[in-house]
Amino acid sequence: MNDLLLDVRDVSKTFVRGGLFSREEIVAVNKVSLQLAAGRPEILAIIGESGSGKTTLARMILNMVTPTSGRLLLDGTDLAAISGSAGRIAFMHKVQPIFQNPFESFNPLKRVERYLLMTRRRFAAAAGGSTAATAVDAALHKVGLSLKEVGGRYPHELSGGQLQRVAIARALLAEPKLIVADEPVSMIDASLRISIVNLFRTLRDELGISIIYITHDLATAYYISDRILIMQKGSVVESGDARAVLTAPRHPCTRQLREAALLPQIAGGGANASGTTQVI
Amino acid sequence: MHASVEQPHGEQDVQPLLVVRDLQAYYRTSHAGVRRAIRAVDGVSFAVRRGEIYGLAGESSSGKTTLIKSIAGAIKPPLEIVGGSMEFAFLPGYGGLHRAPPAQVERIRWRHLSYIMQGSMNVLNPVRRIRCSFTDFAYPHIGGSRQQFEQQVVAHLSRVRLDPSVLSAFPHELSGGMRQRAALALATICRPGFIIADEPTTALDVVVQKEVLGMIRGIQRETGSSVLFVTHDMGVHAHITDRLAIMYAGRLVEEAATAEIFRNPLHPYTQNLIASLPRIGEDAPRAGLGGAPPNLADPPSGCRFHPRCPLAREICSREVPVMREAGAGHRVACFAVNGDDGA
Amino acid sequence: MVVFLRDLLRYRAEFRIGLVLVAVVLLLSVLASFSPYPPDSVYVVPPDLPPSLTYWFGTTSRGQDVFWQLSFAIRNTLLFGGTVALVSRLVALAVGLVSGYKGGWIDRALMSVNDTFIVIPLLPVLVLFYFVMRDRISWLMLALIMACFGWAYDARLIRSVVMSLRQREFTQTSLFSGMSTRQVLTDEHLPYVVPILFSTTMNNMVWSIGLEVTLAVLGFTDINIPTIGGMIYWANQHTAMVAGIWWWIAFPTIAVIMAFIGLFLLAVSVNAHIDPRSRLWNVGEAS
Numbered sequence: 001m002n003d004l005l006l007d008v009r010d011v012s013k014t015f016v017r018g019g020l021f022s023r024e025e026i027v028a029v030n031k032v033s034l035q036l037a038a039g040r041p042e043i044l045a046i047i048g049e050s051g052s053g054k055t056t057l058a059r060m061i062l063n064m065v066t067p068t069s070g071r072l073l074l075d076g077t078d079l080a081a082i083s084g085s086a087g088r089i090a091f092m093h094k095v096q097p098i099f100q101n102p103f104e105s106f107n108p109l110k111r112v113e114r115y116l117l118m119t120r121r122r123f124a125a126a127a128g129g130s131t132a133a134t135a136v137d138a139a140l141h142k143v144g145l146s147l148k149e150v151g152g153r154y155p156h157e158l159s160g161g162q163l164q165r166v167a168i169a170r171a172l173l174a175e176p177k178l179i180v181a182d183e184p185v186s187m188i189d190a191s192l193r194i195s196i197v198n199l200f201r202t203l204r205d206e207l208g209i210s211i212i213y214i215t216h217d218l219a220t221a222y223y224i225s226d227r228i229l230i231m232q233k234g235s236v237v238e239s240g241d242a243r244a245v246l247t248a249p250r251h252p253c254t255r256q257l258r259e260a261a262l263l264p265q266i267a268g269g270g271a272n273a274s275g276t277t278q279v280i
Numbered sequence: 281m282h283a284s285v286e287q288p289h290g291e292q293d294v295q296p297l298l299v300v301r302d303l304q305a306y307y308r309t310s311h312a313g314v315r316r317a318i319r320a321v322d323g324v325s326f327a328v329r330r331g332e333i334y335g336l337a338g339e340s341s342s343g344k345t346t347l348i349k350s351i352a353g354a355i356k357p358p359l360e361i362v363g364g365s366m367e368f369a370f371l372p373g374y375g376g377l378h379r380a381p382p383a384q385v386e387r388i389r390w391r392h393l394s395y396i397m398q399g400s401m402n403v404l405n406p407v408r409r410i411r412c413s414f415t416d417f418a419y420p421h422i423g424g425s426r427q428q429f430e431q432q433v434v435a436h437l438s439r440v441r442l443d444p445s446v447l448s449a450f451p452h453e454l455s456g457g458m459r460q461r462a463a464l465a466l467a468t469i470c471r472p473g474f475i476i477a478d479e480p481t482t483a484l485d486v487v488v489q490k491e492v493l494g495m496i497r498g499i500q501r502e503t504g505s506s507v508l509f510v511t512h513d514m515g516v517h518a519h520i521t522d523r524l525a526i527m528y529a530g531r532l533v534e535e536a537a538t539a540e541i542f543r544n545p546l547h548p549y550t551q552n553l554i555a556s557l558p559r560i561g562e563d564a565p566r567a568g569l570g571g572a573p574p575n576l577a578d579p580p581s582g583c584r585f586h587p588r589c590p591l592a593r594e595i596c597s598r599e600v601p602v603m604r605e606a607g608a609g610h611r612v613a614c615f616a617v618n619g620d621d622g623a
Numbered sequence: 624m625v626v627f628l629r630d631l632l633r634y635r636a637e638f639r640i641g642l643v644l645v646a647v648v649l650l651l652s653v654l655a656s657f658s659p660y661p662p663d664s665v666y667v668v669p670p671d672l673p674p675s676l677t678y679w680f681g682t683t684s685r686g687q688d689v690f691w692q693l694s695f696a697i698r699n700t701l702l703f704g705g706t707v708a709l710v711s712r713l714v715a716l717a718v719g720l721v722s723g724y725k726g727g728w729i730d731r732a733l734m735s736v737n738d739t740f741i742v743i744p745l746l747p748v749l750v751l752f753y754f755v756m757r758d759r760i761s762w763l764m765l766a767l768i769m770a771c772f773g774w775a776y777d778a779r780l781i782r783s784v785v786m787s788l789r790q791r792e793f794t795q796t797s798l799f800s801g802m803s804t805r806q807v808l809t810d811e812h813l814p815y816v817v818p819i820l821f822s823t824t825m826n827n828m829v830w831s832i833g834l835e836v837t838l839a840v841l842g843f844t845d846i847n848i849p850t851i852g853g854m855i856y857w858a859n860q861h862t863a864m865v866a867g868i869w870w871w872i873a874f875p876t877i878a879v880i881m882a883f884i885g886l887f888l889l890a891v892s893v894n895a896h897i898d899p900r901s902r903l904w905n906v907g908e909a910s
């Protein structure tokens with residue numbers, strides 16, 4: 001039973017909008033299934049336009065949203081059966097989130113190390129015996145920071161790239177098996193983006209953590225992920241090996257995404273070359 | 281200390297539309313009695329020619345928005361223009377919108393100079409219908425009868441593929457893409473000579489983004505306007521801009537034709553930036569840049585990139601490199617490229 | 624909080640003016656402790672004297688010194704307003720936090736109670752109480768009744784703030800750091816609610832004091848405890864305006880208007896300051 005780390009079976013989520021008379025049903029996620037094997041860490045990219053249901057799916061995996069139908073099993077435990085604070089802690093011990101906006105991930109009024117220490121304290125039962133501060137420092141070192149750089153600082157005193165690393169370090173302190181990262185680099189500058197993406201690879205290879213990487217950036221998905229899932233209007237339209245899907249897309253939606261992606265390269269004789277001012 | 285600004289391009293006989301000279305714009309704040317100056321724009325010079333899309337790239341907090349605010353004359357405390365000038369061809373003699381008389385600026389806005397901003401909510405009044413935004417901004421400049429004006433607006437909306445019915449909608453009733461297209465229509469209806477665009481497509485979906493960029497390009501070609509296009513997304517720059525300037529920590533470090541920047545980046549920061557971009561079909565691992573972006577309240581001495589620069593030499597922490605022509609139309613501010621006498 | 628108050632002092636002229644007005648009124652009420660006469664004794668000074676050096680604000684037809692009477696009155700009135708504000712704030716805070724955070728049926732249940740209190744008109748209820756209880760309606764009871772009616776609107780406000788805080792990513796970070804609901808509410812969300820509490824306290828006091836004055840002037844309260852409304856009630860009973868004893872009415876009126884304007888300015892400036900749009904304007908926008 002436990003050979004699957006994550007087993008998402010036919011989950012759907014329908015939101016109802018509007019009042020009594022003008023009820024409008026929005027199918028955010030429509031019968032999606034996906035599996036992650038236990039003991040074989042991988043990076044799974046979920047790609048789609050905004051509104052295609054990526055975030056809703058992520059929130060269901062994180063047990064922040066309950067599905068309208070279908071089941072989610074994490075390590076054999078049905079998420080619907082989780083109750084009580086002990087159950088919640090045990091769940092969060094296995095899955096941790098990383099959010100899109102690093103500046104929103106921490107309360108702007110509080111120092112960031114507060115969340116690191118809290119995570120360590122709450123999930124310490126399973127962790128070793130070292131003191132909280134050294135454990136936090138060790139986690140920060142894994143992401144290329146140190147407690148000296150981060151300690152005592154408020155979110156606005158750190159750069160977006162640094163904050164996103166702190167967010168990853170915080171997730172690591174819970175020693176999860178799965179990290180769900182919803183657009184983790186879309187608000188990070190190009191020059192820092194690649195180092196965060198590289199960090200995910202290190203987590204997979206060295207710490208054996210599986211990562212669900214949600215994005216609309218095809219280039220980083222290609223660069224980092226093992227497997228890819230393309231979503232459109234709540235459904236999975238194409239999935240498979242990342243390189244295969246992106247180099248030879250089959251579904252029209254994937255092809256459209258592939259074409260719309262503005263890649264940082266100059267297509268010979270493209271829009272630019274014909275500009276009036278190409279005086280060289 | 282700063283060399284006089286040579287015209288960055290030789291062969292053009294027409295005067296550029298905008299010439300920015302050695303601009304310095306600081307945020308002066310006083311915090312618990314301690315005065316600080318955040319040097320968000322510190323000695324920036326460039327020129328935007330007629331009929332081109334001039335791109336400005338740089339990470340967040342590198343001063344892009346501050347530069348744009350200064351050029352647009354949107355200067356309010358704590359932002360201050362400390363030095364330099366910004367000369368528009370259609371507003372000669374003042375050295376910047378902020379120094380021109382308000383009545384004159386009023387006449388120029390929308391007619392000669394307009395904006396497309398991130399999120400577009402800034403331009404479209406959130407509590408008024410789209411139609412009102414058009415009458416408020418554009419009608420005074422276009423004139424004629426109301427009916428003619430409305431016809432003109434509808435015709436212009438069709439250019440950005442919007443139905444006339446959006447005129448009676450409130451901004452929040454439209455999708456992000458429609459809103460951005462409405463803002464684009466508003467910014468271009470008076471056929472302004474100069475359009476400032478600050479991250480106009482950053483909030484949009486990839487598919488919609490490509491569409492909106494295509495429209496900006498189309499309208500720009502049609503009207504022959506110049507566009508100052510700011511975004512941190514190098515993919516967007518590759519797609520739409522003619523020339524590209526790279527900004528780092530409040531200064532320009534490199535400027536060239538966009539294709540040239542991508543093919544032959546010279547400044548170490550630009551080289552790293554271009555090399556770090558993943559591309560579909562290329563599997564080689566890429567390394568990011570070490571270190572963190574500098575604090576502009578206390579920027580590094582000399583070349584602001586020197587703490588992170590793999591090529592840094594002794595002079596780099598002492599002196600500020602100036603922009604020098606390193607190839608035709610290709611300017612770089614770096615001692616390693618220009619030689620040590622580059623100061 | 625300290626930074627918050629300092630920014631307010633620095634950037635908002637309304638806040639400074641409001642603070643001065645409220646301080647003057649507070650000072651007057653503190654002086655009550657030094658009064659040479661007990662508040663309820665009458666004919667301790669010669670009646671109907673106009674303001675002079677001995678009797679700064681003149682004397683009443685009942686032989687009381689207007690100045691000292693006024694300081695008792697303003698103290699009781701502020702105390703009344705403060706009690707109403709305190710009790711109703713506690714209720715509003717509890718309901719707003721729980722309702723906004725928990726959502727679901729808890730929210731619906733609490734909000735239907737809330738809406739009931741919003742729609743019941745207060746004045747008829749108070750008059751009804753008065754006719755049923757007559758003289759047994761005490762100062763404290765009146766304050767509690769009014770507190771019952773003073774929390775509903777602000778609970779909704781707090782609820783909406785907490786609802787939006789709940790959507791923000793840092794709330795999820797807190798939860799995934801293992802914090803309990805109580806910790807999230809008190810440590811993470813409360814700091815955002817405190818400025819609202821502060822500004823609604825001022826508004827609530829203006830409201831309750833206004834209502835108390837109205838009731839007292841009409842004679843619907845315990846007229847033996849000196850309040851601003853009570854003073855005006857007695858002045859009307861002695862037809863002070865007709866008799867030319869203007870100071871008996873003028874000074875309490877001025878005092879209560881000062882309190883109103885002061886509290887109002889404080890509320891307005893705090894409100895303007897916590898409005899994210901105007902805060903961006905002042906403190907500088909994030910890039």
Ligand SMILES: Nc1ncnc2c1ncn2[C@@H]1O[C@H](COP(=O)(O)OP(=O)(O)O)[C@@H](O)[C@H]1O
Pocket residue numbers: 307309318320338339340341342343344345346347358359576906907908909910
């Ligand atoms: N209103 C302000 N007050 C003080 N500092 C500011 C303000 N706005 C921006 N800054 C600072 O100025 C610098 C440049 O910011 P900005 O021009 O917004 O950069 P960009 O648009 O490239 O992200 C940053 O360090 C930023 O923190």
Ligand code: SF4
Pocket residue numbers: 547548549583584585586587589590591592593596601613614615616617
């Ligand atoms: S001037 Fe020096 S420090 Fe700056 S980029 Fe060039 S080599 Fe590097």
Ligand SMILES: [Mg+2]
Pocket residue numbers: 340341344345910
């Ligand atoms: Mg910006």
